[in-house]
Amino acid sequence: MKEKDVLRMEFEKSGNRFYKNDEKGKMIAEVTYVPAGEEKVILDHTFVDPSLRGQGIAHQLVDRVVEEMRKEHKKIVPLCPYAKVLFEREPEKYSDIQAK
Structure with a gap:
């Protein structure tokens, strides 16, 4: 997906x-x-309306949680299937925040 195809969304x-x-x-x-x-959260659910899928919104949602947890110095357990795949696909981006 090209950067220009991504719909930027505020949550x-x-x-x-x-x-x-x-x-x-x-x-x-x-x-x-x-x-x-005290030190972890479980990312358990991601939903994007079918009309918006394929535009990078789920990725932005996960990244919003990542940003928040980095500020709070907490690790993430990616239990949601989408987040789990994302963390596996981009370890360089998420290895610091993923709970071991």
């Missing part, structure tokens, strides 16, 4: 999730995570 944060609603208030993208002790 809202609510509790342990980042999400985006459309103009009608329907949720169109979401990532959730749950605390696992």
